[in-house]
Amino acid sequence: MIDNTPRKTKAFIAGANLNDPNFDYYMSELANLTEAANMEVVGQARQNEEHIIAGTYFGLGKINEIKDIAHGLKAKVLILNDELTPVQIRNLEKLTKLRVIDRTELILEIFSKRARTKQAKLQVQLARLQYELPRLHPSENTLDQQRGNGGSTGGGFANRGAGESKLELNRRTIGKQISIIKRELQAIDKQEQIKAKRRNQNHIPKVALVGYTNAGKSTTMNGLLKEFSKHSDKQVFVKNMLFATLDTNVRRIDLENNFSFILSDTVGFISKLPHNLIESFKATLQEVKDADLLINVVDASDPNMIQMIRTTQNVLKEIGVKNTPMITAYNKADKSQRNYPQIEGSGILYSAVDTKSIETLADLITKRIFSNYKKINLLLPLSAGKILSYLHENAQVLKESYQNDGVHIAVRLSPREQAQFAGYIV
Ligand SMILES: Nc1nc2c(ncn2[C@@H]2O[C@H](COP(=O)(O)OP(=O)(O)OP(=O)(O)O)[C@@H](O)[C@H]2O)c(=O)[nH]1
Ligand SMILES: [Mg+2]
Structure with a gap:
């Protein structure tokens, strides 16, 4: 042959x-x-x-x-x-x-x-x-x-x-090409910004998967999509290779009780990523900068795990991410002898291909992003239909009763929403 x-x-x-x-x-x-x-x-x-x-x-x-x-x-x-x-x-x-x-x-x-x-x-x-x-x-x-x-x-x-x-290319033509590409990228960025703005209107918390390339970020996203999204068919690309993902994929995750968050999966990191590359991927990495919570996915079965965590920290520093809260998610536990899923402090040992693990990760995310949410009693006039439908769509409504003086509603709200609806608190 x-x-x-x-x-x-x-x-x-x-x-x-x-x-x-x-x-x-x-x-x-x-x-x-x-x-x-x-x-x-x-x-x-x-x-x-x-x-x-x-x-x-x-x-x-x-x-x-x-x-x-x-x-x-x-x-x-x-x-x-x-x-x-x-x-x-x-x-x-x-x-x-x-x-x-x-x-x-x-x-x-x-x-x-x-x-x-x-x-x-x-x-x-x-x-x-x-x-x-x-x-x-x-x-x-x-x-x-x-x-x-x-x-x-x-x-x-x-x-x-x-x-x-x-x-044939001299410096000037390369310079010209660079400015043409920059202009094209700016046009794409603008469209992305419009989409991001639309997503931000509802003030749903933003969670970003970050980490070393091939650690299992996209597999984790797919796991969460499968369990908690109406759009579970909108899976992202997974492959056993370096830099399988080069874009940012954004999806909405709807947990039980009306807890929702926006999840993004993006390009993986490696040591000494060329500065130019980080610079030109700025728009792609914007979701990471805007996130309320980062999930640092680590391949716990890799002997170089510690260096990989450090690499991720360095790249995050380089793109200007400083104090964003983080969950360290030690993935691929199925390759080890240890019991999983297991929560360890602000970290979790799990496997992205295991349903129980994904549920535990979702619980951990919920606790972290919704910990400063409070149960608030509101009294809304019957005319406040817009606010009511916002609350039903985006917040966890615990109790609701229509009375003569208006709608009495008990709802869990973020600090931002507490301020937004302060005038209706009873
Ligand atoms: N055994 C095992 N393999 C996993 C697990 N999670 C992911 N993988 C595998 O690891 C490889 C990389 O997974 P991806 O989800 O593409 O990794 P990524 O972090 O998105 O990688 P990049 O996009 O390249 O940065 C794939 O072959 C996955 O099937 C896991 O929990 N256990
Ligand atoms: Mg990926």
Whole structure:
């Protein structure tokens, strides 16, 4: 039988360790990212350094060693654990005769492969052009010809960045493209903002799923949708791969007793996410910034769990999320020997594919977001039909009786609603 599966490009990965205690973890992430970009990791090298060598990243001795080993392993690509300067990339390519890709370009490549919606595509394209802009160089022509000679060496990377047309693109045209994309994105943002505003009108609390990529955020959303939504068919995309989700999906969850909240699921995080990428995904991450409660989904079956939690904290800090209350949701408990679901302080051990777990998570969310809600007695005039229907739609009505002086109603209200209806409190 003929094997038609295309052979994966062989990649050699390497990094300089500046005495970073997380270095091993970053290297294991780099291996996962390389595989996510559809390449095969055939070997790796590391070097302890006091500082990065300005012109070549590694010292010459190390570079020669890498060149020999990598060529021996038939690697075509050298992938480095940091973002490199254009000069470092050029010099390393000359010295190793390998196609060199830095961590930033690798992540951008995965994102552009995964992007499905127009917004995600534009956001990735923007980050990519911004990455390329300072990398344009007068000698680029000769370099790209050299790259071209190597044939299709880099998996999806054969056409570096915006493609072959880059040869003709000068800084000004890239600059123009950037402003066109920014304008298109602004138009999309506006539509999103209108939708968000409509959602906010009802003051339903907003809960956002956040966390490391592949932790199970989308599976958790689907679990909650299945149990608690009229639109349980509106499931989101789940797959065992890095960055399956690149958009934000927003759904309304209706618990019993008229407790409702808006739930959002968004792009996952990884260490050293390129700053440009975070910047261009700002609109996508807006729901996280606006949330009243975050659910930090963690893959508890991963040995690097602690670093993953730290990574999420760092990205949240970078996008400007500071004091939002958080539930840490330790997922994939079915892969462990421990009993679940189990609430531990402000955290929960659960499995997103287990109904009992999803119910317990929903309880925990309810307690956290509705803890400052109070039972309030209101007396509404019969003419206040609008308020009555608002309460029936959005609040938990505990008692209601129509009397001569109006409608007596006992209802659980948020602090904001308590202030809003203060004039009717009895
Ligand atoms: N065994 C087990 N697998 C799970 C559980 N939750 C999620 N998974 C699997 O983990 C993989 C990733 O799940 P997703 O829900 O796509 O993860 P995500 O956090 O949305 O990932 P990104 O969108 O890529 O950031 C999928 O293969 C899921 O089936 C769980 O509780 N137990
Ligand atoms: Mg997802």
